Amino acid sequence: MSHKILIANRGEIALRALRACKELNLKTVAIYSTGDKELKHLRLADETVCVGPASPLESYLNIPAILSAGELTGADAIYPGYGFLAEDADFAEKCEASGFKFIGPASSVIRKMGDKITAKNLAEKSDIPTVPGYTGVLPNDEEELKNIANSVGYPLIIKASAGGGGRGMKVVNDETSLIASIHLTKQEAKNAFGNDTLYFEKFIQNPRHIEIQIVADGKGSTIHLGTRDCSMQRRHQKIIEEAPAEGLDKTKLEKTLQACLKLCKNISYSGVGTIEFLYKNGQFYFIEMNTRIQVEHPVSEMITGFDIVKAQLKIGLGMDLDLNQDEIIFRGHAIECRINAEDPESFIPSPGLIHKMHPPGGLGVRFDSHIYSGYMVPPHYDSLLAKIITTANTRESCIKRMLSALDEFFVEGIKTNHSLHQRLLNDQKFCANEHNINYLEEVFLKK
């Protein structure tokens, strides 16, 4: 029996998914918007369906149009990728209700993890270390609020339970701005998410951002693919990621990995997922769980040889995977540089015609990208053009290999952040692995 997968995404991840489908002999349906007719994966898909105009709301976020495309083509399953509808519990529910398999965890699990207080409580129940704070119902009384804040301690961070990924947060340094900050965050949360539930956490200053990749087959087997360090970021957009995260406390790491597997078992997780942490002074602090494939998944693939997207498809379709932690062998180091169509200094997006481009290659170089000479980068979407991933025995040799790959790579016609990567890979703090989530914005870019 041959399955047909509708790929509900665009760009590099749609191409990545299409390649995995081909390896599994799955038929593919590629959807696209009128602004995306030149996408590379459309030429490789078995069928293509235009789901609407270039505006994301009318195409890649248009649930009825996507479900119609699935019905029209007789697709069995929908692959969401990242962004767009990937963590929309209502979409997952509607896929199932319309008779499509949603390639991801159950909609109820997506919903739970989308609520950050629920997610944090679930993490704690599985012995995952969390940030000290307050997740109870907040009183209206100002004195009571101040008492709760005092018990958490300053500086603290107010977070919206419906937020995540950097949206709906405010740092409070002392009591003088507490009440105003609560009101402001509440209003912002109500406007952005239609849910004004807040919680408090102690604010962790200058931590690293570490995440753990898990894979659960939905039949009781759960494995991890180790850690990634995603600390090099600007405005919650990661720029460089690597695997494994180096220099972590071994004992704490082993405990945290086991607790992550426990969480997956406790919630009967099915699919791939990422558990995100802040890491400071040898301590892990859970912040959230992502129930989707992530942009940076290739670095985990490169150090394990495990195909995460293929696993997602097999799990989602109910195929046997035989996950076994013993068979995951970690080898070497991998780094990913995200090449964006943007000015390397102002970060202003730079869509337009790529009149010429040349991908990097050679031993230990992977190039995940949908771009080609003659491709017109549309202005309507995320500026990610390509991911260059290098793999080598050590972090140091991996950085060298990346510098060499960057030297080979060129794009003509539009601006990219290529030169920012070259500067970062030569940076003393980055090379010494001494950066943190604030380094790029607060130190490097201010030099």
Ligand code: MV4
């Ligand atoms: C924090 C924090 C410091 N202390 N929580 C931002 C995104 C969301 N996932 C959680 N975030 C943060 N939560 C406490 N208690 C700092 C951040 C944060 C951050 C985290 C990961 C990666 C980049 C970040 C950039 C700014 C702030």
